[in-house]
Amino acid sequence: xxxxxxxGERAIDNAHAWLAEERRGDCSVPELSVAQIREQMKLAVxxxxxxxxxxxxxxxxxxxxxxxxxxxEAVFLMRAYRTTLxxxxxxxxxxxxxxxxxxxxxxxxxxxxxxxxxxxTFDYTHRLxxxxxxxxxxxxxxxxxxxxxxxxxxxxxxxxxxxLIEDTQRCDTTPPDLTRxxxxxxxxxxxxxxxxxxxxxxxxxGLAYSTQRGYGRTHAFVGELRIGWVGxxxxxxxxxxxxxxxxxxxxxxxxxxxFKGSKTEPPQFTRGxxxxxGQSERKxxxxxxxxxxLRWRELGEDNSGAPAQDEEFVLMHCDNIQATGFLEHIKxxxxxxxxxxxxxxxxxxSEAIVLTEAAE
Amino acid sequence: xxxxxxxxRKAWISVLAKSPPARLAALLPRLPQHDLxxxxxxxxxxxxGRVGGSGEPFNLGEMTVTRCSVRLVEGAVGxxxxxxxxxxxxxxxxxxxxxxxxxxxxxxxxxxLQPLREExxxxxxxxxxKAAATKVEFFxxxxxxxx
Numbered sequence: 375x376x377x378x379x380x381x382g383e384r385a386i387d388n389a390h391a392w393l394a395e396e397r398r399g400d401c402s403v404p405e406l407s408v409a410q411i412r413e414q415m416k417l418a419v420x421x422x423x424x425x426x427x428x429x430x431x432x433x434x435x436x437x438x439x440x441x442x443x444x445x446x447e448a449v450f451l452m453r454a455y456r457t458t459l460x461x462x463x464x465x466x467x468x469x470x471x472x473x474x475x476x477x478x479x480x481x482x483x484x485x486x487x488x489x490x491x492x493x494x495t496f497d498y499t500h501r502l503x504x505x506x507x508x509x510x511x512x513x514x515x516x517x518x519x520x521x522x523x524x525x526x527x528x529x530x531x532x533x534x535x536x537x538l539i540e541d542t543q544r545c546d547t548t549p550p551d552l553t554r555x556x557x558x559x560x561x562x563x564x565x566x567x568x569x570x571x572x573x574x575x576x577x578x579x580g581l582a583y584s585t586q587r588g589y590g591r592t593h594a595f596v597g598e599l600r601i602g603w604v605g606x607x608x609x610x611x612x613x614x615x616x617x618x619x620x621x622x623x624x625x626x627x628x629x630x631x632x633f634k635g636s637k638t639e640p641p642q643f644t645r646g647x648x649x650x651x652g653q654s655e656r657k658x659x660x661x662x663x664x665x666x667x668l669r670w671r672e673l674g675e676d677n678s679g680a681p682a683q684d685e686e687f688v689l690m691h692c693d694n695i696q697a698t699g700f701l702e703h704i705k706x707x708x709x710x711x712x713x714x715x716x717x718x719x720x721x722x723x724s725e726a727i728v729l730t731e732a733a734e
Numbered sequence: 735x736x737x738x739x740x741x742x743r744k745a746w747i748s749v750l751a752k753s754p755p756a757r758l759a760a761l762l763p764r765l766p767q768h769d770l771x772x773x774x775x776x777x778x779x780x781x782x783g784r785v786g787g788s789g790e791p792f793n794l795g796e797m798t799v800t801r802c803s804v805r806l807v808e809g810a811v812g813x814x815x816x817x818x819x820x821x822x823x824x825x826x827x828x829x830x831x832x833x834x835x836x837x838x839x840x841x842x843x844x845x846x847l848q849p850l851r852e853e854x855x856x857x858x859x860x861x862x863x864k865a866a867a868t869k870v871e872f873f874x875x876x877x878x879x880x881x
Binding site for chain 2: 424428429461464466467468470474476492494519528544552565571606608610612616619620
C-alpha cells in the first residue's frame, strides 16, 4: 500500500525565499548582471552550454546566476529549458576546416601551413595568483598583427596525403540522436560523440587521464587543437535553400594515435576526435582520447578491460544530469522503503539472537 | 517584381540573421505595416558536426533559433531564422527580407545591409589580427659547438 503524505509547503516556500536571499548575497555588494557573467565568466558559460547541449550564451549566463555558480545545477536548468523548445531543424554539418581560428596549435608539426596560433590561452602563465585583478581597472588592448586571410587546413589532411593516417568516410546521413531515441548498445561512433560532447567534463577528463596512465593506452598526440568561429547553415523550408544563420564558437581536437595495423589495414595512424561548444579545450582533448579508446573493436585492438574501453561504462555514466538526478534523489523521502528495511533488520536480528541463545 | 537570384537573397538573409539585434533595430527603427504570416517562434536547431572534422555527421548539440514570416501591405513576403530568442530581431529581419524584394531594396541595402556587413567584417578582422599577433615565430638558437 502506498500512503501519500502531504505537508511542508510553508517550509519549502520559506526555504526558497532564503535561497533567493543567499543567491543575492551581501546587498552592499553590487549585483551581478547576466551580461557580466556572460562576458567575464565566459568559460563557465561555455561549459554550461556544452553540457547543457544548448548554445545560447545569455541563457547559460542566466542559469549560472540562478544556480549561484553551481555549474551542474546550471546545466540542469539549460536541459530543462531545452525540453520546452520545438526542434525546428537539423543544421547542415558544419565545416570546421573553414573555421575563423582564434587559436590553433599542433603538437606534431612545428611548421605547418597557417602556423601555430596561441590565442587567448592560460598555457605559459605561471599560475600565480594575480592580486592586481583584486583591484578594478581597465586592461590594455591586446596587440594586433596583420592577418592573412585564407583557409587553415586540418593537420590530419597532410598525413592523409601520404596515406599514413586512416581516412574518414564523408557522407550526409542523418545521425542518430540520443535526445530522441534511447541509447542502445553497442552504439555507433556518431552517437558516442554526441554523448561525450555533452558529457561531464570532469568525468571525461578522468577517463582520458586513465588511458594515459595505462588503462586502455592509445598513445595520443594532439595532432591539432583549434578554437574559433564556424558558420551554421540551415535548410530553410520556406525558402528552399540553405542559409548561414549563425556563427558559433567551438573547440576541436584531433588526436593522432599509433596503430600497429590489423589483418585488413596496414600500419598507420588512427584518429580520435573531440568537438565541443565554446572554448573548452580540456574537454575537447579528453573527448578525443576517450573517443579513440572506445574504437578498439572497430580497429581490431585488444580489449584490456579498461574502463575507457567499456562503452556501457563510459556512455551510461558520462551525463552529469542523469548522474546527479539519480544520486541526489536518495536524499529525498524514502520513509516507506526504509521502514521495510528497518523491519527486516529487526526480524533478522531477533532470529539471530534466538539462535545464539539456543546455542548457548 | 523581379525575383532576385537566390544567392543574393541567401546572402542578405544571412547578414540579417547574424546581425546584433540592437544594431539592426538602430539601423531599421521604423517598420512598414506588415502582417505576421508566422508569428515569431523560438525553437532549437540541432547543430551537426562531422566525425574527424570531415566524416559522417553527428549531433553536436542544439542552439536557440527564432523564426518568423511576414507579408508587407504591397504583397512581398519575408522570412527570417535568427540565432537566439529575440522575437523583435526575427520580425525585423523578416520585414527587411521582404523590403529587399521591393523597390526599397537599394535603400535598405545601403542603409542596413552595408553597415551590418562592414561591422561584421570589422569584428572578424579584429579577432583575426589579435590571433595573428599570437602566431609563433620559431627561431633556432645557435648551439655552443657551432660557434
